[in-house]
Amino acid sequence: MRALIIDDSAVMRKVIERALRQAGLELSEVLQASNGEEALQTLRDNQGSGGLALILSDINMPVMDGLQFLEARKQENLALGVPVVMITTEGNESFVLRAIAAGAQGYICKPFTAEQVKARVLPLLRAA
């Protein structure tokens, strides 16, 4: 299974990858991007290669934030069947509603445990 992790912090990308593995996900490859723009390019580059099962994205990032990434992904029709989970410190309702409206299927608030990641991610993967 392949996952894409989008976060401007390399530390958080590592922490999120570790949490996914602790949650029992068998990841064959983890693609990484440090902002929404890089993530779009990664999706373009991987179009047709298949196998991308999950996208996890921070909201608050420089260059292109997580909400802008969701909108741009929709406009470009990129990986629309792949579930997106937002991981953010911005846990307030308006951010969450905006993310869901823009195409996210769930969100996880920082700080988080591997159990919380598992509880959010596994149902989405089963439903996909």
Added chain:
Amino acid sequence: MSNTQDEAVTRLDSAVAEVFETMLERSCDPLEGEVDTVEGRIVARIQFTGAVDGECLLYASQATASVTAEALLGTPSEPHDPMVDDAIGELCNMIAGGWKSKLASPDSNCTISTPAVTRNGLEGYQAKFGTKFSRKYSFQGNVFGVVLAF
């Protein structure tokens, strides 16, 4: 301390404890009374904009920052590893975000910046905001400080 400041301190202590227990699997407690000055070489800063204007600074010695990065990543880090700065920035981000999420509406309607990290220490730092307080915390003997101004 005023009620506003008391509440802000309680929220900050709770946010710090939550981040350490969840992400680093360590307890972290506020230090009361006289505390030796923390050598604040590495400083991370988050700004609040909106219903609350202000900033949150987290400062730590290089040694404490390295231990923190190691605890967060689960792997050893070198003192000058850029991951150390990144880890301190993320820690500040999560603490500031946790503090903000504990605010009642409408104060919680503010945005937080991405973290900026420097290695210039706190010398010459002056908060531009009306309320300012500083707390020091310890985890496993490693001490760091947090300044909140709004």
